[in-house]
Amino acid sequence: MMDFAESELHRDIRASVRAIAEKYGHAYYQRTAAEGSRSEELWNEVAEAGFVGVNLPEEYGGGGLGISELAIVGEELAAHGCPLLLLVVSPAICGTVISAYGTSEQKQRWLPDLCSGSAKMAFAITEPEAGSNSHQLATRASREGEEWVLNGTKHYISGVDESRDILVVARTGRTDSGRGRLSLFVVPTDAAGLSMHPIPMQVNAPEKQFTLTFEDVRLPADRLLGEEGEGLRQIFVGLNPERIMTAAHACGLARYALDKAARYAQERVVWGVPIGAHQGVAHPLAEASIHRDLAWLMTQRAAWLVDAGMDPRESGVAANSAKFAAADAAGEALDRAIQVHGGHGLSTEFGLADLWGFVRLHKTAPVSREMVLNHIAQQVLHLPRSY
Numbered sequence: 488m489m490d491f492a493e494s495e496l497h498r499d500i501r502a503s504v505r506a507i508a509e510k511y512g513h514a515y516y517q518r519t520a521a522e523g524s525r526s527e528e529l530w531n532e533v534a535e536a537g538f539v540g541v542n543l544p545e546e547y548g549g550g551g552l553g554i555s556e557l558a559i560v561g562e563e564l565a566a567h568g569c570p571l572l573l574l575v576v577s578p579a580i581c582g583t584v585i586s587a588y589g590t591s592e593q594k595q596r597w598l599p600d601l602c603s604g605s606a607k608m609a610f611a612i613t614e615p616e617a618g619s620n621s622h623q624l625a626t627r628a629s630r631e632g633e634e635w636v637l638n639g640t641k642h643y644i645s646g647v648d649e650s651r652d653i654l655v656v657a658r659t660g661r662t663d664s665g666r667g668r669l670s671l672f673v674v675p676t677d678a679a680g681l682s683m684h685p686i687p688m689q690v691n692a693p694e695k696q697f698t699l700t701f702e703d704v705r706l707p708a709d710r711l712l713g714e715e716g717e718g719l720r721q722i723f724v725g726l727n728p729e730r731i732m733t734a735a736h737a738c739g740l741a742r743y744a745l746d747k748a749a750r751y752a753q754e755r756v757v758w759g760v761p762i763g764a765h766q767g768v769a770h771p772l773a774e775a776s777i778h779r780d781l782a783w784l785m786t787q788r789a790a791w792l793v794d795a796g797m798d799p800r801e802s803g804v805a806a807n808s809a810k811f812a813a814a815d816a817a818g819e820a821l822d823r824a825i826q827v828h829g830g831h832g833l834s835t836e837f838g839l840a841d842l843w844g845f846v847r848l849h850k851t852a853p854v855s856r857e858m859v860l861n862h863i864a865q866q867v868l869h870l871p872r873s874y
């Protein structure tokens with residue numbers, strides 16, 4: 488028999504994270520973004536409560552649970568207007584990949600601090616010219632004796648200024664067909680030869696974006712994570728959780744927008760009745776709520792598939808579908824919330840319009856809606872590749 492009831496554990500996690508988030512709220516998010524500062528106080532409190540590493544192994548200080556639980560953390564923070572973008576990157580991508588492919592020594596080196604939240608790890612795969620074609624990554628790592636030498640450029644890398652290390656995807660050779668053989672490296676952010684350049688963005692968020700340049704960055708051999716040449720296969724162990732966490736954030740932001748809109752529609756009275764009594768106001772919000780719930784259900788299913796160790800192809804379809812649906816749902820919810828508020832919807836005080844760039848980003852990153860549709864067309868409908 489299928490059970491859709493949220494477990495007591497999940498309800499407890501949700502309530503605990505909600506209690507933390509309510510102390511900060513969207514005003515905190517707005518202030519840190521406006522000041523160009525970081526969400527350190529919120530991150531530290533979430534970490535001290537054990538939620539940053541809730542999906543990582545107990546033996547290294549994590550919660551020993553799964554991406555389902557981390558998704559609850561991300562959703563609940565976003566639902567209170569203070570999402571933590573690096574939850575998507577540090578524990579979901581990097582922590583998952585290290586747990587799966589790191590040696591015992593590598594796990595002991597990096598996982599305890601990722602579990603406790605005392606250190607963050609950024610993730611660098613995107614390049615200016617490669618786009619969605621990871622086989623054509625130009626950043627390369629060459630073996631010289633007992634070292635790897637890294638050269639190249641990465642673009643739109645989140646939170647590097649907050650991170651101790653970066654999980655970098657680099658080319659270490661080519662196949663007979665000319666595709667890149669990719670490998671994973673953990674690069675310290677203070678490595679000689681690594682430079683970081685902030686990218687001016689219209690996305691109003693505390694986390695900043697960077698271009699990274701690697702110029703003869705020398706790494707000890709033990710900075711190679713997993714098997715040489717198998718980086719693309721290995722990284723997908725972290726990319727499905729990334730999509731799920733992105734979907735959870737989007738579902739939370741949709742909740743935030745709809746909660747504010749519904750409250751305003753109840754309180755704002757025109758011609759003697761609350762504006763929410765009018766179908767022209769109520770129906771668009773109700774429709775957005777339905778779409779948000781549908782996206783949330785797919786997010787839960789995708790997380791369950793990953794945590795249950797199901798076929799990666801099935802969990803990949805679900806994770807991409809959840810991200811696609813949640814991005815649309817968040818955009819719709821925010822747009823309609825702004826419309827319900829009228830002119831107030833564009834004011835800083837009402838805490839909606841400043842989220843537009845961040846919410847819109849979900850349609851583009853970490854994977855574009857077009858590439859999601861390509862994936863579904865091929866994997867579900869078995870249509871020929873279009874690229």
